[in-house]
Amino acid sequence: NAGVMQNPRHLVRRRGQEARLRCSPMKGHSHVYWYRQLPEEGLKFMVYLQKENIIDESGMPKERFSAEFPKEGPSILRIQQVVRGDSAAYFCASSPRPGRGGNSPLHFGNGTRLTVT
């Protein structure tokens, strides 16, 4: 089992471009979580998805950010018209069932480091 796979590892975008971050959960995992880590800060929850459903997007910025987890394929975090403040590390985690981190431990990917120039 290859674990949670995120790509790309590093992504550079100019202001105004779109960024697409991909996350393939572990085999058999149908729950995906996205976290963002700004410089000098902890990981902050963004969105929780199950296959084809957004369960909790309370941590997502209201504009420009969207996420999906289609029936087939990876979960995608999409940032439109990126700005410098979007520069951060974006982590994806998966679990086989709703995970509070302990009862069903979250498995994290290596993250995508987005740099907006």
Place this chain on the structure above:
Amino acid sequence: AQRVTQPEKLLSVFKGAPVELKCNYSYSGSPELFWYVQYSRQRLQLLLRHISRESIKGFTADLNKGETSFHLKKPFAQEEDSAMYYCALSYNTDKLIFGTGTRLQVFP
């Protein structure tokens, strides 16, 4: 609001010395607390959780509700313990709230 505070950005000790990484939380109910670790060039992984009251790699953490703390301790640090450590809280949801992390450096 729920919050996790890790007051130390960096903790440096020599091999064999005791280690305590501090974590305080704010939450009025009954939270679940966790410690996650990220070794160099590796992904974030669960180290231990308070509900299991276990010792992993010699580390223990006790939930102190009176002091709202969940400090991570190890009596004798090893060089391979050098990593980033994150304290996290979960409450009635599927979200984890992370602290800002403490980098532990263990010198030979």
